[in-house]
Amino acid sequence: MMRIPPAAMIGLFFTGLYFFVAIFAPWIAPYSMTEAVGDVWEPASAKHWLGTDNIGRDLLTRMIYGGRTTIFIATAATILSFTLGSILGLTAAVIGGWVDQAMSRFVDLIMSIPTLIFALVVLSVMPVTLPILILVMGLLDSTRVYRLARAVAVDINVMDFVEAAKLRGEGNRWVIFREILPNALSPLVAEMGLRFIFAVLFVSTLSFLGLGVQPPNADWGGIVKENKDGIVYGIPAALVPAIAIATLSISVNLVADWVLNRTTSLKGGRG
Amino acid sequence: MTDALLKVKNLKIGARIYPPGEKPKDIDIVHGVSFELEKGKVLGLIGESGAGKSTIGLAAMAYGRGGVELTGGEVWVNGREILHTSRADLRHLRGLEVTYVSQSAAASFNPAKKIMEQVIEASVHAGKFSKKDAEARARDLFDKLGLPDPDNIGDRYPHQVSGGQLQRCMTALALCPEPDLVVFDEPTTALDVTTQIDVLMAIKAAIRDTGVGALYITHDLAVVAQVSDEIMVLRMGDMVEHGTTDQIINNPREDYTRDLVSVRSKQHEGQAPTDNPILRVENVTARYKGTNFDVLHDVVMELHPGQTLAVVGESGSGKSTTARVITGLLPPRDGKITFDGRELSADLNGRTREDLRELQMIYQMADVAMNPRQTVGTIIGRPLEFYFGMKGAEKRNRIIELLDEIELGEGFIDRYPAELSGGQKQRVCIARALAAKPKVIICDEVTSALDPLVADDILKLLENLQKIEDVAYLFITHDLATVSAIADSIAVMYQGKVVRYGPKAEVLSPPFDDYTDLLLSSVPEMRLGWLEEVIANRKMESAGN
Numbered sequence: 001m002m003r004i005p006p007a008a009m010i011g012l013f014f015t016g017l018y019f020f021v022a023i024f025a026p027w028i029a030p031y032s033m034t035e036a037v038g039d040v041w042e043p044a045s046a047k048h049w050l051g052t053d054n055i056g057r058d059l060l061t062r063m064i065y066g067g068r069t070t071i072f073i074a075t076a077a078t079i080l081s082f083t084l085g086s087i088l089g090l091t092a093a094v095i096g097g098w099v100d101q102a103m104s105r106f107v108d109l110i111m112s113i114p115t116l117i118f119a120l121v122v123l124s125v126m127p128v129t130l131p132i133l134i135l136v137m138g139l140l141d142s143t144r145v146y147r148l149a150r151a152v153a154v155d156i157n158v159m160d161f162v163e164a165a166k167l168r169g170e171g172n173r174w175v176i177f178r179e180i181l182p183n184a185l186s187p188l189v190a191e192m193g194l195r196f197i198f199a200v201l202f203v204s205t206l207s208f209l210g211l212g213v214q215p216p217n218a219d220w221g222g223i224v225k226e227n228k229d230g231i232v233y234g235i236p237a238a239l240v241p242a243i244a245i246a247t248l249s250i251s252v253n254l255v256a257d258w259v260l261n262r263t264t265s266l267k268g269g270r271g
Numbered sequence: 272m273t274d275a276l277l278k279v280k281n282l283k284i285g286a287r288i289y290p291p292g293e294k295p296k297d298i299d300i301v302h303g304v305s306f307e308l309e310k311g312k313v314l315g316l317i318g319e320s321g322a323g324k325s326t327i328g329l330a331a332m333a334y335g336r337g338g339v340e341l342t343g344g345e346v347w348v349n350g351r352e353i354l355h356t357s358r359a360d361l362r363h364l365r366g367l368e369v370t371y372v373s374q375s376a377a378a379s380f381n382p383a384k385k386i387m388e389q390v391i392e393a394s395v396h397a398g399k400f401s402k403k404d405a406e407a408r409a410r411d412l413f414d415k416l417g418l419p420d421p422d423n424i425g426d427r428y429p430h431q432v433s434g435g436q437l438q439r440c441m442t443a444l445a446l447c448p449e450p451d452l453v454v455f456d457e458p459t460t461a462l463d464v465t466t467q468i469d470v471l472m473a474i475k476a477a478i479r480d481t482g483v484g485a486l487y488i489t490h491d492l493a494v495v496a497q498v499s500d501e502i503m504v505l506r507m508g509d510m511v512e513h514g515t516t517d518q519i520i521n522n523p524r525e526d527y528t529r530d531l532v533s534v535r536s537k538q539h540e541g542q543a544p545t546d547n548p549i550l551r552v553e554n555v556t557a558r559y560k561g562t563n564f565d566v567l568h569d570v571v572m573e574l575h576p577g578q579t580l581a582v583v584g585e586s587g588s589g590k591s592t593t594a595r596v597i598t599g600l601l602p603p604r605d606g607k608i609t610f611d612g613r614e615l616s617a618d619l620n621g622r623t624r625e626d627l628r629e630l631q632m633i634y635q636m637a638d639v640a641m642n643p644r645q646t647v648g649t650i651i652g653r654p655l656e657f658y659f660g661m662k663g664a665e666k667r668n669r670i671i672e673l674l675d676e677i678e679l680g681e682g683f684i685d686r687y688p689a690e691l692s693g694g695q696k697q698r699v700c701i702a703r704a705l706a707a708k709p710k711v712i713i714c715d716e717v718t719s720a721l722d723p724l725v726a727d728d729i730l731k732l733l734e735n736l737q738k739i740e741d742v743a744y745l746f747i748t749h750d751l752a753t754v755s756a757i758a759d760s761i762a763v764m765y766q767g768k769v770v771r772y773g774p775k776a777e778v779l780s781p782p783f784d785d786y787t788d789l790l791l792s793s794v795p796e797m798r799l800g801w802l803e804e805v806i807a808n809r810k811m812e813s814a815g816n
Contacts (some may be wrong), residue, residue: 166619
């Protein structure tokens with residue numbers, strides 16, 4: 001039986017809880033997401049555990065559905081950025097030459113534009129739907145993953161065991177997926193935790209600015225936006241999603257740290 | 272209370288290890304070692320890696336590397352116990368009374384500071400000498416250690432002197448504060464044999480002149496025999512034998528010591544070349560991309576089926592580059608490679624799968640030559656799958672057959688490289704090469720990273736496999752003892768050229784060219800007084816010229 005350190009345990013618990021709630025939102029949520037069920041900004045009570053929002057909807061229900069949207073978008077965008085970024089990064093490192101140059105300079109070009117501005121421009125001309133949102137976030141984030149994957153792979157690419165595979169006559173596909181990828185996984189997994197959190201923050205920011213998830217659908221950034229005026233009157237509704245974002249960030253990172261530790265100590269793999 | 276400069280009593284050292292998939296556990300790495308060292312004497316600590324020799328050496332400064340703990344026993348320096356002394360006392364001890372010379376001088380010097388600054392730092396900082404006196408002393412030491420231009424060499428940066436010179440600078444650094452004891456930790460291991468001999472002589476003279484006591488740590492018994500008065504043989508944290516150098520070398524009592532003394536005596540009967548070489552390197556000239564000088568000039572050599580060609584030379588002589596050209600990793604500028612009668616494409620990409628299969632390679636560092644995320648079964652199985660399309664039970668049976676051939680057996684099939692010892696790793700690499708059923712295997716310094724006894728076993732294994740599989744080896748090495756143990760013919764390389772080439776008996780018998788003579792006479796021999804003899808011979812020769 002493996003031992004899980006307490007920090008990872010806490011991380012696992014909260015990450016698991018958030019994902020569980022996100023997946024089973026329709027069965028867990030006590031009310032309808034869009035229906036006003038009480039007064040505006042009711043305080044927490046037995047009926048409404050977290051109170052109600054700016055137009056009287058149950059805040060807990062909004063939070064549950066919001067978490068579903070936020071976590072889904074962030075997860076999808078992260079998967080997209082990692083698949084794309086790491087495959088392209090590893091390919092660039094293995095093939096090298098002008099392919100590497102062309103791809104790396106293109107990535108530099110994209111990275112030179114601030115991500116948020118770039119996303120705002122794209123989303124203001126495109127219809128804001130979930131697939132587009134995911135695509136834009138995933139593509140933008142993949143440049144970062146590309147950089148990391150390429151840097152890691154360049155190091156591994158010069159190791160003797162990769163040379164041995166090349167001397168054997170192995171094609172690029174084997175070299176990338178069987179020799180390099182397993183050894184690049186640890187730093188990529190650690191980065192994945194971090195990237196997921198950035199995706200959560202990014203989609204929240206976009207929604208807060210009105211270019212992300214559109215009402216009446218809920219997401220955490222949107223809930224902050226809807227309830228931000230309440231802060232002036234001492235109503236804490238806007239803080240609830242903020243706390244959710246913070247706890248999710250920290251717990252995902254705790255899990256990523258633990259995974260990283262485990263994979264590096266196992267099998268003598270290098271970090 | 273005692274006359275001994277260093278007295279170690281029942282020293283116990285422990286460490287915490289992290290075995291894969293298990294809880295960390297504490298192990299003992301040195302189990303109660305005792306010895307004494309008088310002022311002005313040199314004690315050689317010898318053993319394989321993991322014997323605890325460096326750990327004991329550092330314990331003489333009451334220091335344990337990260338994760339290592341001095342768990343028991345006593346260490347007395349100059350009549351006081353140092354394992355339980357105050358920090359201030361330790362600070363005075365380390366770097367002033369006891370100093371340390373490490374294996375890699377290049378990694379130990381600060382590259383951003385001049386050599387002189389670093390050599391005098393400890394003495395000046397502790398107020399032992401004034402800056403002026405310390406510098407004068409350093410210059411004197413530079414002179415004694417035979418460094419060129421002793422008055423100004425201190426003004427250079429570490430990268431501006433050669434490896435052998437830097438190692439001597441490090442010795443000067445250790446001797447500068449007039450210590451009572453110097454710990455030499457494998458000071459010549461990273462050097463070429465031709466450089467090693469100068470450094471050894473310098474260290475020996477400096478020890479004699481300054482009258483310090485020294486612990487000389489090395490895995491090479493022939494080297495330690497030249498410098499020490501007494502030798503202690505260690506194995507897995509236990510003392511095997513302790514005696515005078517004369518007794519250990521000429522009259523060892525324990526079996527293990529006897530093995531160590533006779534380790535390099537293996538000889539191989541050289542075979543005459545056949546008519547049709549399997550591999551011909553014809554007038555190859557090569558340079559690396561982005562440079563403007565050739566690293567290989569007009570290299571010619573032939574390898575005959577089922578035989579071994581040893582390529583010898585010091586680092587930078589172009590041995591490994593030759594291997595890269597042959598394998599197609601570095602296309603030559605000029606010349607060609609012929610294999611089994613057909614010309615090989617200069618570039619790796621132009622070669623057929625059959626070309627690749629018949630020419631395999633084994634690397635120096637077995638641990639980076641294997642993917643740490645693949646099991647032994649996958650590593651050996653891949654060539655079978657790739658070249659012969661083997662699958663399932665057929666593949667598994669062949670893997671087990673190969674594991675038996677390299678004397679490891681079926682039990683290793685699911686292990687990861689990290690779970691193997693250095694010798695076992697190299698065996699797996701040999702099996703991977705053999706799996707392709709090659710006609711030629713290029714062995715690039717395959718025994719250099721191994722302990723002498725393990726290296727000996729690998730050489731024996733390679734020789735047996737050559738008989739069974741009828742494979743030819745191109746054996747790249749800097750170690751002439753290895754050459755006589757395995758080669759049929761020899762190519763001596765120097766600065767990118769083949770300076771001497773032919774059947775072994777011919778190459779190793781006089782008359783020699785200058786470089787081969789230097790190389791041959793620099794290999795330490797397992798007898799007392801060898802170093803003095805060589806130096807005396809060289810002095811005579813240069814006087815004669």
